[in-house]
Amino acid sequence: MYLWVDLVTPSIPERLILSDTFHFHPLAVDDAMSEIQYPKIEAYDGFLYVILHGIDFEESRNCFATHDVDFFLGTTYLVTVHDGTSRSMAELRDHCPRNTKLLGEGPVALFHRIVDSMVDHYRPEIDQLEERIDRLEAEVFADPTPNVVREILKAKRDVAGLRRIVQPQRDVVGRLARRDFVDISTEMSFRFRDVYDHLVRIADDSLIFQDRITGILDAHLSNVSNRLNEVMKVLTIVSVIFLPLMLLTGAYGMNVTLPHMPGGDAAQFWWIAGLAAAIVVGMLLYFRRRRWL
């Protein structure tokens, strides 16, 4: 027999349950009420206080959001406090009435089940982030918009934010798996080790993502330079071909007596045209030799 109390954005009177009924330490109660908390685990006299984070993808803002769930884990009770956005908690509450076995293994097993479900919800978000990075990589090489650097920077921040949540979460679960706390049985530590493995992989993924984003930014800079090179080659080739030709026509536009080439007046034009063609061919050969064409 044990008690599961699930408080969803508790009102002031409901908060009294924590402080007056359960007599939890005021600091733990304060933490459970406050907004921004990092994942952590703290042993108090008679109970463990755990903060873990679930993950959501906010479609509207196209970025990650996390919500924290607070656990008070005693030998005969589990108290959970959250803001109602956790899908894991919602699913569990739905399934409970139909599936009595779900609750039958004691508070630690119930706690493990919630944690496991929360960590399972990370995977699709991780996959979506990976897709975004794949898309950015493809875009950088294919047809980068001016916006791509901003997108890269945004992905970088999301990955940093993910690491910021996952790493302490991994350490919390790792401590449960290593049985740093006496309330955890061997059997339960095996289960937490399983969750821990998941979190290690996610933390590892986020490191890989970070590396890839750095690589994408490097590639983007390299591509920008390459494209500048291409632009400058076009400008240089055109200038180098046309400037001599323009000098030639300019020279024949001078109001001075130019040397007369063999042939009549009409032949003069063809001499010039021939010289121009020779210049063009010579330049093209020069560029070919330099591998610019």
Added chain:
Amino acid sequence: MYLWVDLVTPSIPERLILSDTFHFHPLAVDDAMSEIQYPKIEAYDGFLYVILHGIDFEESRNCFATHDVDFFLGTTYLVTVHDGTSRSMAELRDHCPRNTKLLGEGPVALFHRIVDSMVDHYRPEIDQLEERIDRLEAEVFADPTPNVVREILKAKRDVAGLRRIVQPQRDVVGRLARRDFVDISTEMSFRFRDVYDHLVRIADDSLIFQDRITGILDAHLSNVSNRLNEVMKVLTIVSVIFLPLMLLTGAYGMNVTLPHMPGGDAAQFWWIAGLAAAIVVGMLLYFRRRRWL
């Protein structure tokens, strides 16, 4: 019953209180008097000597400033030494006469209260720093002034300065929370753990800030390159279109007999204009195919 002695920029005779009345170790007294000290905690016989830093934002110089507060914490007394700029100390002295409970829990609780208040004052400064970084990021993408690199470098230094203060501070409070020192009760260690969590988050924030500033600088460099690309494209497009046209007009300005196109003298101009239009259209198609337009 315990004693709280608060020394504000002590005069020479007041300093004798430390050395002659309390018989503190001369090195600790020297540290308390000296200007630049990093946060640290040191155990001496019979008392703990702690240096912590409060934070201020200097409007005039638009940068961070910190002031250090020195604590001598004994079992029956708390001696604080500071330069009077600490808001936490000022508030506490204001509240004391009205709120007797404030002082009623012994010197360690009083010490905790000061430390907690000092750390609470960090938050608005952190937020302001984050705003500055947000503004820099927006500016880099929108309309960077030549000054933006200097601003970025300045923010980078402020973040480095913040880390330099927060990390040893975090470690000091962490040692109090882990009860490395016998004078700290379990209850007090819980409270210091709470302060420690705050400092961990602030230290974490400063790491994130550093990452973001690096990202902003990278983005800025990338944007500068992109803008150079844009400038060069305009130059190249204009040159590639006008140089052939200028060659054409130059050729018709030559003082030689040019081949006569079908039609009368007036038609010659329209032949040339048609050829020029063909050149322009051809070039525009070329640039479109290269996605420069």
Added chain:
Amino acid sequence: MYLWVDLVTPSIPERLILSDTFHFHPLAVDDAMSEIQYPKIEAYDGFLYVILHGIDFEESRNCFATHDVDFFLGTTYLVTVHDGTSRSMAELRDHCPRNTKLLGEGPVALFHRIVDSMVDHYRPEIDQLEERIDRLEAEVFADPTPNVVREILKAKRDVAGLRRIVQPQRDVVGRLARRDFVDISTEMSFRFRDVYDHLVRIADDSLIFQDRITGILDAHLSNVSNRLNEVMKVLTIVSVIFLPLMLLTGAYGMNVTLPHMPGGDAAQFWWIAGLAAAIVVGMLLYFRRRRWL
């Protein structure tokens, strides 16, 4: 006497061998069935559960692929689960009937033999990766295609993927060599130390590879900049030589009375040509002094 059970992509009934015959822990059985697992070693009551990775080069996709092999190592049995792509397992099954000594030293020796063979198969893949990096380095300096950055990024990802597999693998074998688990005899720990040395070298290689790829990317960026410099020098040299010449011919094309140089009308042209030649020679000397030529 001991038992070796080798399960290749076990069907549902075969899986019952793990859970019902051997009574392995459900979490270990789940891990053995699941797809993506990192190398790890876990002690359960009565057996060690080990995941290791073999390596394959997929010709078709020109990248690395790894397959995991799961080991259940007890005192009187070894159970292996894999998907049939492991060459080490295939070879061992081939050799067994002919070479009875192969199986004669107990389950730990058999386990070592498989691990050793799997690690031996890494070497050719590592060599191939090194060749690819050599080729990229040569290409960057010789005749880089626009694709080279993409190739570099791909190699970088492969190296990161390799490290991701090799480092936990190294740690797993290191724990076997350090005899963290009681089932390993001194003699066996010597053998695992040997495998461990191989994995340390491979992990070290992958770090060196990573460094080299960073260097190659830097060199590529530097080369792109150098080539831009070359292009711009050609443009500048041509412009600086031809613009003054074109001004000269333009000046002589003006419909105003120009100062008459000494000599007759025919001499005027040679004055101009001489001036032009002087300009060209002067510019060339200037460029030579600046070491642009």
Added chain:
Amino acid sequence: MYLWVDLVTPSIPERLILSDTFHFHPLAVDDAMSEIQYPKIEAYDGFLYVILHGIDFEESRNCFATHDVDFFLGTTYLVTVHDGTSRSMAELRDHCPRNTKLLGEGPVALFHRIVDSMVDHYRPEIDQLEERIDRLEAEVFADPTPNVVREILKAKRDVAGLRRIVQPQRDVVGRLARRDFVDISTEMSFRFRDVYDHLVRIADDSLIFQDRITGILDAHLSNVSNRLNEVMKVLTIVSVIFLPLMLLTGAYGMNVTLPHMPGGDAAQFWWIAGLAAAIVVGMLLYFRRRRWL
């Protein structure tokens, strides 16, 4: 009663004092005689052997120089070996005859006094290095000479050299402060903790300096790119305005019959001038809209 022997660049016979009179271990004697040694502390039977570095700024070469001082610290003696350039040693020898208290606290106190004085001499050098970095930062933003990169690289090397000396020095003094060696009394360990704090700050400063120099180099590269952008904008604006105008004049220089604008012959020029003015105004508006002006 104890003995202080101060050997300044000892001659061969003087060296015998170390080996034959004090019977120090040959390896320690060899180290004391050799030129390049890093700060370290070594316990031998009956004495501690310590190498520490003083710092000098060589005006002539405008860079740091360090000299090492070797200490043999026994219970009844202190032997110091150095090359005579140490200001700390010179000052102490000057003060000794006048100040008997200076020597009265035993060899460890004397040793501490020397070390403290040596570390105090670091501060002005650190300040000077900081000034150099400030100057480089100002120069990079104001009016960088081509030499500035070289200066930055030089400062970087000096900072690296400083770290190379300070970090082992800090660790040596840290071990004395932590009382890793039995010869150090609690009182003395407090004093060494004080010196240790100084060295921690200096080591910290050198890390900050390194960060700043990296930032300065980044800023310099960014500024170079910015200036290139400025140069290219000027070129592009001028080209984009003048090329169409030159085409216009070129067109009116053609030896063909051009369409006659309304008005007499003299009006033709004003039509052209008006068209030219329209082109210039249009281009300027375009550049203003692109924020290039």
Added chain:
Amino acid sequence: MYLWVDLVTPSIPERLILSDTFHFHPLAVDDAMSEIQYPKIEAYDGFLYVILHGIDFEESRNCFATHDVDFFLGTTYLVTVHDGTSRSMAELRDHCPRNTKLLGEGPVALFHRIVDSMVDHYRPEIDQLEERIDRLEAEVFADPTPNVVREILKAKRDVAGLRRIVQPQRDVVGRLARRDFVDISTEMSFRFRDVYDHLVRIADDSLIFQDRITGILDAHLSNVSNRLNEVMKVLTIVSVIFLPLMLLTGAYGMNVTLPHMPGGDAAQFWWIAGLAAAIVVGMLLYFRRRRWL
């Protein structure tokens, strides 16, 4: 009395000495025979197995090469296996007949002597590497050839290769100095501490080298950008001066009636020349104000 067996590229029968006479563990014998081994130390029953690396500079390939020497160190014997290229071993074998004291201190002292000599041979190679880096740094600032990036990358690889060898070597000798193994006397540990100091310095040097090479590459990139800036300034200055002049001459080449300046026909030219001079002077003043000249 002890035995020193020195095997130079042992033939198959000679190898039997290791396995059959000394009964060394097969894995140690295998390692001694295999080609590529990292420095390591391994304790077997009754003997220590050590691999260390000597260093050679291969003139022909202008890069580092290392050869490994294997040691089997027992209480009554030292067995060394190498390929004959070790200068330390050659020197020792030469000196032995003449200097009986050389061998008189037991196998550990002999082992130390070889190790010490091998480490001493590193210094000239380190110095040569430093010279190469000095030369690269000078070249980057003075007159960089296109090959300089390749040279830098090559030096970077050599430094990485050096670190790869020196760091495990340092750790091996460090373990001998810390007396992790019972066979080492205090006196011997002092001697190994001396060798350890050398290796620490060499490892430190290699880190400094790596930093410097990174700095050199940064400086090179910065210089390339600077030179591009110079090139573009020349192009821009010339274009900005000549395009207006060319427009002027083009305007006076138009076949329309231009406004007549005061003065006769001959004066017209001087009006134009004056205007041109005014344009040139104005542009030069503009560039001077922008500090481009």
